[in-house]
Amino acid sequence: MATKIINIPDLGEAEDVEVIEVCAKVGDEVESEDPIIVLESDKAAMEIPASEIGKVISIEVSVGDTVSSGSPFLQIEISNDTKKHAGDDSHKDAEHQTISKKLEKIQPEQSLGSLEQKISSTATKNNNANIYAGPAVRKLAREFGIDLSIVQPTGPKNRIQKEDLHQFVKSRLSESPQSNSFEFTQPDIDYSKWGPIKEEKLSKFQKSSLANLHTSWINIPHVTQHDECDLNILLEARTKLCEKHKVKVSPLAFIAKITSQLLVDFPLMNCSLDQSLEKIILKDYVNLGIAVDTPEGLIVPNIKNAQLKSIVEISSEISKLAEDAKKRKLKIDDLKGASFTISSLGAIGGKFFTPIINPPEVAILGISKAYEKVISSKAGFENRSFLPISLSYDHRAINGVYAVQFTSQLGEALSDDKLIEKSFK
Numbered sequence: 001m002a003t004k005i006i007n008i009p010d011l012g013e014a015e016d017v018e019v020i021e022v023c024a025k026v027g028d029e030v031e032s033e034d035p036i037i038v039l040e041s042d043k044a045a046m047e048i049p050a051s052e053i054g055k056v057i058s059i060e061v062s063v064g065d066t067v068s069s070g071s072p073f074l075q076i077e078i079s080n081d082t083k084k085h086a087g088d089d090s091h092k093d094a095e096h097q098t099i100s101k102k103l104e105k106i107q108p109e110q111s112l113g114s115l116e117q118k119i120s121s122t123a124t125k126n127n128n129a130n131i132y133a134g135p136a137v138r139k140l141a142r143e144f145g146i147d148l149s150i151v152q153p154t155g156p157k158n159r160i161q162k163e164d165l166h167q168f169v170k171s172r173l174s175e176s177p178q179s180n181s182f183e184f185t186q187p188d189i190d191y192s193k194w195g196p197i198k199e200e201k202l203s204k205f206q207k208s209s210l211a212n213l214h215t216s217w218i219n220i221p222h223v224t225q226h227d228e229c230d231l232n233i234l235l236e237a238r239t240k241l242c243e244k245h246k247v248k249v250s251p252l253a254f255i256a257k258i259t260s261q262l263l264v265d266f267p268l269m270n271c272s273l274d275q276s277l278e279k280i281i282l283k284d285y286v287n288l289g290i291a292v293d294t295p296e297g298l299i300v301p302n303i304k305n306a307q308l309k310s311i312v313e314i315s316s317e318i319s320k321l322a323e324d325a326k327k328r329k330l331k332i333d334d335l336k337g338a339s340f341t342i343s344s345l346g347a348i349g350g351k352f353f354t355p356i357i358n359p360p361e362v363a364i365l366g367i368s369k370a371y372e373k374v375i376s377s378k379a380g381f382e383n384r385s386f387l388p389i390s391l392s393y394d395h396r397a398i399n400g401v402y403a404v405q406f407t408s409q410l411g412e413a414l415s416d417d418k419l420i421e422k423s424f425k
Contacts, residue, residue, distance in 0.1 A: 006036075006051050006074040008067050015159065016066040018204075021328075023047070028056045029079075036074050037061060038328070040204060046332075054078040133160040140165050166211070205296040216356050221395040224354045225403045229411035231370050231385040237420045245312070245425065252290075252344050252367070253315035255387075257423050258413045259365060260286045260306035260314075263340055266406045268398050270339045272360040280397060289341035289358060290318055292325040299325050300358060302338035311424045342367060351388045362397040366390035387414070 011017060021038035024030060035047035036059065050056075057075040061067060133141070133148055137160050141148050151168050153160040191197050202210065234254055242249055263270045263286045272281045288306035292299055301321040306314060324330045343355045344367040355366035368388040374381055389410070393403050413419060 003057055003075060003077050004052060004054075005072050006076060008048065008069055008071045008073055009051075011069045015068045016155075017068070019061050019063055019065045019067060022059060022061070022063060024050075024056050024059065026056050026058060030054065030056060030076070039067065048073065050074060050076060052076050052078050132158055137162055137165060162211075203296055205294075205299065209297050212359075213356050216359050220357050220359065222354065222357060222392050223395045223400065223403070224390055224392045225400070225407055226352045226388070226390050227404075227407040227411065228386045228388050229414050231387045231414065233415045233417050234420060235385060237417045241421065241424050247312060247315075249311060249315040250318070251370070252342075252346065253311050253318055254420060255344075255367060255414065256288055256290065256303070256306065256318065256342055257309070257311045257314050258419070259340075259342060259410065260288050260309075261419075261423065262406070262410055262413055264307055265409075266402070268402060269363045269393070269406055271362055271397060272339075273362065273394070273397055277396070283339050285339065287337045287339045288314075289338035289361070290321060291341060291343040292322045294326045294328075296328070299330070299335070300338060300341055301325055301330055301334040302336075302341075304333075304337070311420075341365070345369065346387075352390050355390060355392050357392055357394055362394040363403075364392050366392065 017039045019037050020040040023035045023037060030036070030050045030053070032051055032053050033049050036050050036056075037048050039046050039048060055077040057077050059074055061071075061073045067073060132153070138148070140146075140162065141151075146165065146168060148160055151160050151164050154164055155161040231251075234251065238249065238251060238254060267282050268280070270283055270286055272283075273279070274281055285305050286307040287302045287304050289300040289302040292301065301324070303309070303314060303317045303321070309317070321330070321334060324334070338358065338361060340361055341355075341358045341364045343364060345353065346367050346369050349369045351368050351371070353366050353368065355364045357364050366389065368390070370385050370387045372383055372385050374383050389407060391403055391407050
């Protein structure tokens with residue numbers, strides 16, 4: 001049997017991508033599609049397969065190493081059955097191109113916003129083509145209006161990193177009297193003066209989340225509308241429908257489905273502002289983001305065309321996306337294209353909160369834990385369940401009346417047993 005060295009496929013412009021997991025060991029028999037290592041960039045992970053059928057002789061990289069296109073990562077003894085299973089060279093090339101395209105797209109959906117007026121002196125008339133920087137960095141530079149040729153690089157081989165752009169923006173904003181509210185800084189304090197401390201580095205996920213949340217908050221005029229919805233009819237319908245169809249569906253799936261349908265009637269809740277802030281982009285789809293809490297931090301995969309799917313289908317997708325997120329198995333497409341997000345604390349507690357909008361979306365619905373309270377009715381006093389909801393919206397695109405109309409109609413829809421039953425399967 002012949003042995004072969006397998007190299008990292010073409011990663012496009014991505015360089016020095018970190019190895020976060022080794023999935024196989026020496027002696028393993030692997031198929032061509034079996035993952036050998038996992039690479040991480042920004043907010044997603046990408047499995048790199050064996051590409052050949054055979055036995056693992058050696059794995060040339062370890063967790064924590066960084067790799068680039070063409071780096072050797074696997075030595076494999078090719079099986080005699082390879083010809084039966086392997087495709088032609090064009091198939092492999094297509095597979096490598098697919099991986100390349102996916103890795104080129106691995107970057108947070110949420111940009112750091114446009115601060116062009118604050119740093120207009122850096123606007124460039126060229127395309128920065130000769131500067132060594134990845135696609136995510138170039139995207140941020142375009143949005144900031146920054147000429148990369150005047151940014152001081154700190155990465156390997158004089159590569160410009162996102163942190164270099166952040167530092168550049170801070171230095172420019174510090175020249176303005178109003179810059180304090182925009183600076184990405186924390187006070188430099190020696191906390192050990194008051195007792196023992198320990199330091200833990202933020203993961204890439206956490207760093208990305210920190211920058212995105214901070215930027216969303218300082219660039220978007222958030223308004224949060226709080227309300228509560230009578231949940232009794234929905235809970236009764238859920239019990240009846242789950243028993244009838246012998247399935248288990250969480251209340252979140254019911255709420256997600258009703259919300260996705262309502263967004264069709266409230267298109268501004270599902271829109272985005274364009275980069276120039278001169279147009280509103282209206283979407284004929286509802287890609288519903290569901291915030292998932294993972295050990296690595298909060299991540300928001302989305303359900304494509306949720307308005308067309310049943311409650312049972314949405315429930316299944318929520319479960320799968322949550323499981324994939326916690327196992328770091330999400331696909332790039334799962335993280336791209338969300339048009340509206342739901343953040344649920346229903347399994348934890350609390351009543352109301354202010355969820356932060358996930359750009360380029362313009363609204364996010366926060367759901368808290370349902371609670372019971374006694375209310376008066378024509379029949380007297382009765383105990384009912386209520387769902388606290390918190391809708392944060394971008395006041396540049398949505399006004400208060402529109403937001404209240406949305407939350408009010410959401411409450412009515414969640415109490416429509418015929419709509420719930422019709423949407424179930």
